[in-house]
Each structure stands twice: as structure tokens, then as C-alpha cells.
Amino acid sequence: MKFQLFLTKHTNQITLVTGILIVLGMLSKYLLQFTLGYQVILAVASIIAVIPIAVRAWSALRNKVFSIELLVSIAVIGAFIIGEFNESAIVTFLFLFGSYLESKTLQKTRTAIKGLTDMSPTTATLVTDDGTEEVDVDDVDEGDVVLVKTGSQVPVDGIVVEGNGYLNEASITGEARQINKQLKDSVYSGTMVENGYLKIKATQVGDDTTFAKIIELVEEAQDTKSKAEKFIDRFAQYYTPAVLVLAVLVFAFSRDFRLAITVLVLGCPGALVIGAPVSNVAGIGNGAKRGILIKGGEVVDTFAKVDTLVFDKTGTLTEGNTTVTTMHTYTNNADNQLALAAAIEGVSDHPLGQAIVSYADQQSVGVAPVLDDTGTVKGQGICAQAGKQEVVIGNQKMLTAHNIKLNPTQLKDLNDLQAGGQSTVIMAVDGQVQLIFGIADTIRPGVKDSLAALKAQGIKKLVMLTGDNELTAQAVANELNLDEVHANLLPEEKVEYVKKLKAAGNTVAFIGDGINDSPSIANADIGIAMGSGTDVAIDTSDVVLMQSSFPA
Known part of the structure; x- marks a missing residue:
């Protein structure tokens, strides 16, 4: 167990060392013409790299699962037997590199969700018969009245029963401006009182608040596997034993051990092992030249199928x-x-x-x-x-x-x-x-031309979802020739609309910049964040527009 934990902790270092050894081996062969050194170095690289893969394979096998790691491990052993050290070294390195990219994505997701959680209100000023009392936000019940002063966060969803103030609702609606709140107005947890004071009667508390639902929506979307991921999971269950059986059959009929081993090596799922890392490198490299950060090879594949673009307004189509x-x-x-x-x-x-x-x-x-x-x-x-x-x-x-x-x-x-x-x-x-x-709020330069170009390239529908008022939203939609506009939406309503589009058979990309956009970004087939947006939106997205612009 300790050894397995050690390997898990140091997998990234093992990947780096393997990559360095492969480079040294190639230099040894092609620059120094030292073939023996080349074989020794790649053999060492293979042994180092296959250890964490073999441990994972054994762990899966103990649970009666024939994993891709098992096939890679057997293929490496087979490559050793027939002397193909370069094959074993490169396959194991690329497999580990793919795992590294996956772990980095998961780490960013966890960081993004933690960032949301850290922004949640933790305390509330409860109004009592004797005055006020500072309490934990979990101790506030529906019907309680809380006091929120300038510079403080609203800890509950509720109705204003006394006071007057200006709230920054960017964390909920995505609108950067301050909104005046008076008697009987609705307010949401996570928003900030910029000026004034409010007494609020709680209507939703704890996990039922709007801000808590945003966090929950992001977590749910990140836990949901894509169609491609589900296919690979099913594929791995049957592919590994099928290749092993095929190798045994080849040996049984040919009595040629080397041929059977060759089948194992050839049967190593190169497309699965190599495809993701290479797609990442190529996609990210080309995107970076154009100011676009693409987070993975699968993103490139899915993006080609997008037929519906859904935009937030403030900070995305407009400058904010x-x-x-x-x-x-x-x-x-x-x-x-x-x-x-x-x-x-x-x-x-x-x-x-x-x-x-x-x-x-x-x-x-x-x-x-x-x-x-x-x-x-x-x-x-x-x-x-x-x-x-x-x-x-x-x-x-x-x-x-x-x-x-x-x-x-x-x-x-x-x-x-x-x-x-x-x-x-x-x-x-x-x-x-x-x-x-x-x-x-002024429309970003180049947006209109860019949207027209997207239409010309085959995008069927351009939609804007916003928390802003209907008149402002419609004016922006008319200016940009959008197909649909929906205003006065809360984050969960945006998510529901995205899900509705997907259920209708559309491949949807959502483009936003705020914390409130992160659930929609996470639920869309492709989530796109503006580079000037919040860390949560960027970390939960698949694509980041680093220049926060819409070049035609």
C-alpha cells in the first residue's frame, strides 16, 4: 500500500524522468551512433515507466477488471522479449503523459469548486428580540431575519423587510452593476451590499440558496462523463481480454511465440494511448497561436460538431x-x-x-x-x-x-x-x-462580424442568456442579429436551457465569463470562458479566449 501511494504521489516525476531518458536514448543513437547505449537507456526508461502502470493493472485485476493498463503492461513485457525497447518506452511514456494531463484537469476542477465554496457566506447577523447576534450561516432558519451592512455578503435568499441598499449581484446574475434593493425586493445569497443596509427575511437557507445551487450544478456537471468517456470505459472491458485471447490463439495455431508476442505489441491500444496526448499537444499549440487555450484533444473533436452557440451578455458579448x-x-x-x-x-x-x-x-x-x-x-x-x-x-x-x-x-x-x-x-x-x-454596456469590438462569420461557417443557432432586463437584452440581440434571447434568468435557469438544447439533439457551446456562468459552462458540450473572466469560469471551461476578444 505504501509503495502504491509512493507511486501515485510521484507519477509526474516518473513521467518526466522517462521522457528525459527517451530523449537521451535518441541522442545516443542518432548523434553518437551508440546503439547499445540507446537500447540500455530505453530499457531503463521502460522499466521505470511500466512500474506505476503495472501496479494499476494489478489493482484492477484484483477487482476482476481487465483494464487498458493490463494490456499495456503485457505489451511492454512482450516488447522486451522481442527486443523492441523503443516501442515499450514510447508507449509507456505516452500512457503516463496522458494520465498526467487528465490529473491536471481534475486538479483544476477541484480548485475551481473549492474557490466557489470559499466564496460562500459563513456567518450571518441574526436579528433577535434583544438586538443582533453573530451566528453560523447554517444556524439560520427559514423565516429568520438577518441584518446585512455595507461591505457584507448576503447569507440567505430572501425578501427585504427593512432598509435600502445597492447590491453587487455579479456572483448570481453576472451583471457587474449595482442594483438598488428596497422593501419587498428579492435578494440572493452570495451577493454583496456595496452601499446601505438591509434586513432580510430568509426564504431559502443553506444548501437551498441560489449560490449553493451554483456550486452543486458545477460539481454535478464535472462528475458527468461524456459519451466518448463512457465508450472508452466499455471498450476497455472487452478489448483487453479479446487481444489476450487472440495472442493465445495465434500461438496455439502457429506455435510461433515471437508472432504471438508481436500480436500483443500490435494490439496495444495505440490510438487510445497516443491519441489524447498528441491531440492535446497539436490542438493547444495551434490554439495558442491564435490566443485560444484548448483543454484537451476531446475538446477539438467535440467542437467540430457544435451547431449551437449560447452566450452570456455582460462581459462576454459586451465589455462589462x-x-x-x-x-x-x-x-x-x-x-x-x-x-x-x-x-x-x-x-x-x-x-x-x-x-x-x-x-x-x-x-x-x-x-x-x-x-x-x-x-x-x-x-x-x-x-x-x-x-x-x-x-x-x-x-x-x-x-x-x-x-x-x-x-x-x-x-x-x-x-x-x-x-x-x-x-x-x-x-x-x-x-x-x-x-x-x-x-x-458597450458591445465588444468585432463581435458582430465574428458572429456573422460563425453563421456562414455552419452554426445554426446563436442564443443569448442573461440576467439583465428584457429591454437591454433585446437591444443587444437586435444589434448582433441573434436568433434567440432570454432575459431575467438565474444561473439554474440558464443551465436548464442549455440542457434543453442538448436534449433536442443540439451540440452546444456556452460562452461566459462570470461565476454565475460556470454551471452552464460545465454543463454544455463545450464550455468557453473569456480570459478576463473569473477563475471559476476559466477553470471549469474547455476553451479559454485568452484575449477576451472576438476576432473576425
């Missing part, structure tokens, strides 16, 4: 950065008004406000005016006093509360922006609307 795309002006001094808007929004940490500040910086509008007073209305906007000017900046609710009305032109501009899926911010000075901002 909220920016001002449109500014309608109703004044002759637009630069001064933009500087005023930026000065007011500079006191806010709201993402829409920060987009306006960044836009003003890009436009170089000059020195910001001095503000005499500001006041924030949660979920609506900001009031400010700048000299003798009274300024209101925010959403429609904010303007309605201050009895500020939009004229027909302004109302049309506002409706057009919202119909285009953009968030809007309105600024009025002394009761008159001066600016309307359209704020959206």
Missing part, C-alpha cells in the same frame, strides 16, 4: 463596463451642464453616476463647479444647490417628486433610450430639463 453612450442636451452651454452633473454625481458611488463622471473626464469639460449642498434620495437620485441654482439629477421618479415635467421632445428622447435597453439619468436645473443621459 457601464458607460454613457448618449447625451441629449437642451441647453446652449452643454459643457457647463455636464461639468455640473459630474460634480454632483461625484459625491455618489452609484454606478450610473460614476459612468457620468467618467464621461465628463473623457470630454474634458473643465473645472467642476462648487456645490453648496447635496442630498441623496435612495433609489431616485440627488438634489444639489450650486450657487443660486437648484439641481435635480436622477430617474423619472425623482423628477416627478419635484414636479418637473418633460416636454414632448424630451419624453420621446427618454422613451427611445429606454426602448433601446439603456438606463437613463435626467438632470434639471431650476425646474428645467437640461440633460438626459443614456447609459449602457
Whole structure:
């Protein structure tokens, strides 16, 4: 047992030593013309490499399983008998190298799942009759009320019963922006309160929360074997004894021991042993030249069959950065008004406000005016006093509360922006609307051309799944000529749609970047992650777009 554990622990080192010996053997033969040295070195390499393979074969045989390792071990012994040391050395090395690649993939999977688990909330602030109490998250029951302050994670799925705050829901919906949460709004475990405080009545706790389901979905998908893996498992059960019987029959009829051994050597499953490592090397090498990391030979084979591409929106089709795309002006001094808007929004940490500040910086509008007073209305906007000017900046609710009305032109501009899926911010000075901002996430350069090229190359369906609102999602879908779009989806709903596509006979590739995308990435036939995405998405994927771009 100790010896077997030692071999398992040092298999990678054995593989490396075997590879080095093979190279030295080749140099000895072809550079130094030292044939004896070549044979001795490769014989030593074969002995070193076959030991862990033979141990695995014996372990399987004790469980009455005829494994591929058994056939490789017998083939190596046969190769020794007929003096084919190069055959035995190369076959054993490639077998170990294939096992090494498989173990690295499994290790990354375990790391990815651990990363998800580490991000789960571990404690909660429970609201009691006597105040609050810090408890383990597992001690929170449905119906309990928890308090979540700025900078803390929401520990449960639930409903807001008191408070107001901005949540970063990127871990669940994939949307990088902050979402305002008020009374009766739903919130999810794993999200972060960026500003404000919330009292939340728990509706789902522990393993029933949305974030816990994300982890479970990734684990289930990683444990599910592909069709190719199932075929190889079945193939190995019958192939090994079949080759052994064939070798015995050859010897029985020919009485030629060397011929029987040759059958064993030839029967060694070269395509299985060599195919995966060589495909990995060739595929990864060619992909790397194009900024694409491909994780295995089977990925290349499956990718050729993909007929449906499913995309996340934010951070995948779009850049993931909220920016001002449109500014309608109703004044002759637009630069001064933009500087005023930026000065007011500079006191806010709201993402829409920060987009306006960044836009003003890009436009170089000059020195910001001095503000005499500001006041924030949660979920609506900001009031400010700048000299003798009274300024209101925010959403429609904010303007309605201050009895500020939009004229027909302004109302049309506002409706057009919202119909285009953009968030809007309105600024009025002394009761008159001066600016309307359209704020959206910008589509990645080259995406439209790349998707058109994919269609031309035989992709039948382009689908977008997003947690964003329907208007924004539809606007992006229209711009990119997508076949289908589904909005307001949770991670498990995305997974269900991917499974539905697969059940209908489609070969599906899912492209995403966030933690919330990892279950869909893992469940698709091919999972693709953007290189700028989260570690979990990258580690659970089959392909990584290192440049996070869509070259045509």
C-alpha cells in the first residue's frame, strides 16, 4: 500500500524522468551512433515507466477488471522479449503523459469548486428580540431575519423587510452593476451590499440558496462523463481480454511465440494511448497561436460538431463596463451642464453616476463647479444647490417628486433610450430639463462580424442568456442579429436551457465569463470562458479566449 501511494504521489516525476531518458536514448543513437547505449537507456526508461502502470493493472485485476493498463503492461513485457525497447518506452511514456494531463484537469476542477465554496457566506447577523447576534450561516432558519451592512455578503435568499441598499449581484446574475434593493425586493445569497443596509427575511437557507445551487450544478456537471468517456470505459472491458485471447490463439495455431508476442505489441491500444496526448499537444499549440487555450484533444473533436452557440451578455458579448453612450442636451452651454452633473454625481458611488463622471473626464469639460449642498434620495437620485441654482439629477421618479415635467421632445428622447435597453439619468436645473443621459454596456469590438462569420461557417443557432432586463437584452440581440434571447434568468435557469438544447439533439457551446456562468459552462458540450473572466469560469471551461476578444 505504501509503495502504491509512493507511486501515485510521484507519477509526474516518473513521467518526466522517462521522457528525459527517451530523449537521451535518441541522442545516443542518432548523434553518437551508440546503439547499445540507446537500447540500455530505453530499457531503463521502460522499466521505470511500466512500474506505476503495472501496479494499476494489478489493482484492477484484483477487482476482476481487465483494464487498458493490463494490456499495456503485457505489451511492454512482450516488447522486451522481442527486443523492441523503443516501442515499450514510447508507449509507456505516452500512457503516463496522458494520465498526467487528465490529473491536471481534475486538479483544476477541484480548485475551481473549492474557490466557489470559499466564496460562500459563513456567518450571518441574526436579528433577535434583544438586538443582533453573530451566528453560523447554517444556524439560520427559514423565516429568520438577518441584518446585512455595507461591505457584507448576503447569507440567505430572501425578501427585504427593512432598509435600502445597492447590491453587487455579479456572483448570481453576472451583471457587474449595482442594483438598488428596497422593501419587498428579492435578494440572493452570495451577493454583496456595496452601499446601505438591509434586513432580510430568509426564504431559502443553506444548501437551498441560489449560490449553493451554483456550486452543486458545477460539481454535478464535472462528475458527468461524456459519451466518448463512457465508450472508452466499455471498450476497455472487452478489448483487453479479446487481444489476450487472440495472442493465445495465434500461438496455439502457429506455435510461433515471437508472432504471438508481436500480436500483443500490435494490439496495444495505440490510438487510445497516443491519441489524447498528441491531440492535446497539436490542438493547444495551434490554439495558442491564435490566443485560444484548448483543454484537451476531446475538446477539438467535440467542437467540430457544435451547431449551437449560447452566450452570456455582460462581459462576454459586451465589455462589462457601464458607460454613457448618449447625451441629449437642451441647453446652449452643454459643457457647463455636464461639468455640473459630474460634480454632483461625484459625491455618489452609484454606478450610473460614476459612468457620468467618467464621461465628463473623457470630454474634458473643465473645472467642476462648487456645490453648496447635496442630498441623496435612495433609489431616485440627488438634489444639489450650486450657487443660486437648484439641481435635480436622477430617474423619472425623482423628477416627478419635484414636479418637473418633460416636454414632448424630451419624453420621446427618454422613451427611445429606454426602448433601446439603456438606463437613463435626467438632470434639471431650476425646474428645467437640461440633460438626459443614456447609459449602457458597450458591445465588444468585432463581435458582430465574428458572429456573422460563425453563421456562414455552419452554426445554426446563436442564443443569448442573461440576467439583465428584457429591454437591454433585446437591444443587444437586435444589434448582433441573434436568433434567440432570454432575459431575467438565474444561473439554474440558464443551465436548464442549455440542457434543453442538448436534449433536442443540439451540440452546444456556452460562452461566459462570470461565476454565475460556470454551471452552464460545465454543463454544455463545450464550455468557453473569456480570459478576463473569473477563475471559476476559466477553470471549469474547455476553451479559454485568452484575449477576451472576438476576432473576425
